[in-house]
Amino acid sequence: MNVIKRVFDYKGAPLLTAVFVALFIAEGRRALRKRKQLRSERVIVNSIVAIPSFSLLRFVFLPIMVKLAMKNQQLRWGLNYRYDAPPFIKAAVAFLIMDYTNYLWHILNHKIPFLWRFHLVHHSDRDLDVTTAFRFHFGELIGSVFYRGAFVFLSGATPINVLVYEILFEGATQFHHSNRKLPFKLEKGLNKIIVTPRMHGIHHSQVRNETDSNYSVIFSFWDRLHSTARLNVAQDTIVIGVPTYQNAEELTPGFLLKLPFTKIRQWNDEGSTLDIPKTNTDKNVLHK
Numbered sequence: 001m002n003v004i005k006r007v008f009d010y011k012g013a014p015l016l017t018a019v020f021v022a023l024f025i026a027e028g029r030r031a032l033r034k035r036k037q038l039r040s041e042r043v044i045v046n047s048i049v050a051i052p053s054f055s056l057l058r059f060v061f062l063p064i065m066v067k068l069a070m071k072n073q074q075l076r077w078g079l080n081y082r083y084d085a086p087p088f089i090k091a092a093v094a095f096l097i098m099d100y101t102n103y104l105w106h107i108l109n110h111k112i113p114f115l116w117r118f119h120l121v122h123h124s125d126r127d128l129d130v131t132t133a134f135r136f137h138f139g140e141l142i143g144s145v146f147y148r149g150a151f152v153f154l155s156g157a158t159p160i161n162v163l164v165y166e167i168l169f170e171g172a173t174q175f176h177h178s179n180r181k182l183p184f185k186l187e188k189g190l191n192k193i194i195v196t197p198r199m200h201g202i203h204h205s206q207v208r209n210e211t212d213s214n215y216s217v218i219f220s221f222w223d224r225l226h227s228t229a230r231l232n233v234a235q236d237t238i239v240i241g242v243p244t245y246q247n248a249e250e251l252t253p254g255f256l257l258k259l260p261f262t263k264i265r266q267w268n269d270e271g272s273t274l275d276i277p278k279t280n281t282d283k284n285v286l287h288k
């Protein structure tokens with residue numbers, strides 16, 4: 001499909017690579033949270049986990065989404081084909097629908113035990129940085145094809161809308177997972193509209209009620225709208241990861257790829273490494 005080559009391969013992929021390199025360098029210079037692991041080891045583990053998911057994304061997921069959008073152009077069936085408005089308004093409507101439904105999908109990944117098996121691979125990362133943005137089990141992507149495909153169809157997104165959203169989605173995912181300490185005022189301003197590293201860091205906490213918050217992907221207002229936003233946790237009190245998956249030697253790429261098909265350990269944050277006092281006194285708190 002030429003449109004995937006034209007938009008994703010020739011424009012999106014180089015742009016996303018540049019974003020990755022910039023964030024990787026930036027977080028190496030000024031870290032937001034202290035690292036537990038070597039960056040070199042993290043790059044290796046998270047890249048290996050990403051190989052099957054990246055291949056699926058490019059050669060299965062994107063072609064299916066674009067095909068659905070093309071079919072919709074013939075049938076003129078989705079929402080955007082049912083009213084008159086300039087293309088940029090329709091693109092905005094499609095983006096908002098795709099981003100909102102991805103927020104809901106993220107909640108389902110946490111609440112439905114079968115989906116959590118796959119999403120756990122992402123959360124089991126003991127540090128959070130731009131490489132965590134690649135650490136997704138390929139099964140999670142397969143599961144999302146049906147769900148996300150349905151909303152591409154219902155929204156009436158065009159093939160270009162789908163591809164541009166996907167590029168923004170990947171770029172936003174890299175940004176909010178990154179470990180770059182941004183100037184506080186800048187981040188506070190950005191966070192009014194988009195998900196930022198401090199906000200998403202709270203979602204990766206080992207404390208259950210902190211993880212059960214901040215599900216948004218690009219726009220942060222979905223969490224505010226549904227009262228799932230949690231911004232009053234200081235970054236230096238957060239312990240990243242899942243309490244029952246903390247053994248660094250165990251978390252190899254092979255273990256992670258097999259993890260969804262094994263017996264899943266229950267989340268248990270009692271007696272874990274959560275002995276850091278929660279003072280919330282530093283000025284990293286986005287909102288009291």
Ligand SMILES: [Zn+2]
Nearest residue numbers: 106110119203
């Ligand atoms: Zn999550």
